[in-house]
Amino acid sequence: MATTYEKYLNLNVDSSCIGLGRGKSESSCFCTPKGAKVIGWTDTDGIHYCFVDGFDEMVFAVSPMNTPGYYVHPVARDFLDFLRLLLACGNGAALEQVYCWDKVQFEAFLQVNPVTAEQRAVLDTIGEGLLLLPMEQPFAYIKELQAGFDYSRIKYTEVYDKGTPAQLELPPWQVYFDGNFWGHHGQEEAGKEISLHKQLAWDDEAWYIPACNSCRKGLVMDFCLQVPTENIRSFMERWNLSIENDGTGFTDEQQMQIDIENPLGTNINPKVVLNGTLLSESHSCCITWNPCFPEVNSFEARNVLQHYGLDPAYGWAIWRSAFIWTKEHESQIKTLSITLMEKPAAEPGPHFHVSAHGENIEFTHPITSTAYTDREGI
Secondary structure, three states: OOOHHHHHHHOOOOOHHHOOEOOOOOOOOOOOOOOEEEEEEOOOOOOEEEEEOOOOOOEEEEOOOOOOOOOEEEEEOOHHHHHHHHHHHOOHHHHHHHHHOOHHHHHHHHHHOOOOHHHHHHHHHHHHHHOOOOOOOHHHHHHHHHHOOOHHHOOOOHHHHOOOOOOOOOOOOOOOOOEEOOEEOOOOOOOEEEEEEEEEEEOOEEEEEEEEEEOOOEEEEEEEEEEOHHHHHHHHHHOOOOOOOOOOOOOHHHHHHHHHHOOOOOOEOOEEEEOOEEOEEEEEEEEEEOOOOHHHOOHHHHHHHHHHOOOOOOEEEEEEEEEEOOOOOOOOOOOEEEEOOEOOOOOOOOOOOOOOOOOOOEEEOOOOOOEEEOOOOO
16 A cells, blocks of 8 residues: 555645755755655755654654754654645744744744745645645644654764764765755756855955856855854853853843844845846855854865865855846856845844833834834824
């Protein structure tokens, strides 16, 4: 009798819009468990879902951008339950992040990320094709599963167990449009690297653009932010951060402030004009190198530093963006201009107390210090 996973494959549905894109069944990612069979890829930060030998049909989420010790989590007892969870949540992103959320955060995520028409069509195909109903209490289900799971049973590769030693042979450098620092999916060929070696100063930041890669679907470009080690050390001391204390005990407001102050945190919005035409950005990702704790830096970050010749004595945040070609593929790059812009960032708001109905509350802009008043009253 066919398994639920086999029945799902027979539907031949493209589930990439719900975070279950097809690709290689094996992953070279440093934190993918031994004996893993990848069953789906997201288009964000190398996150993927897999079965693991010795755990039957239990489904695991692998998240390379998580802090050490939190890379892998079970999200479903079997593939049938996994699909029911997707039907309930609309996207695998919610399932992957339950381990670090409370119920309020989980429900807030679902509220601000409603199911799109494309996702609904895929979910309906799965539900009707396999006669499945949505999981009734998805958050409680995943929390119960993870609370009772013995994480020591998960076995990792030598790369993970040994902390990615410097003498370990790094893989050949290849960049794909439908990929990121941790791997790729699909059968596309690797892009052709074009050296740029451009340095620029943005306010008090030092940026380096080493190269771009010409791929069949578009242009992939890396932007490298160099961060002095003393800036990282000062930030970590200010918030008492260490390998043992990764910040999980902070309030939401404190975590927001930490994200703002993190010198390795970057969220840029690059604009690329090729031969006079503005290219649309398809997707992006980021990887970092922390010189204060070299033993916990990822295998992939080490590979980036080695390929581009970046000094490991500094901190680095490497932002990778993929830009789609215009309708007619530009076979020759005549002119290329790049503009770096910063994406809007959230700032902690003021605390206030309402003592009476209709009271006006004054707020101060955290950057400009401009005062604003709620003239309608509260």
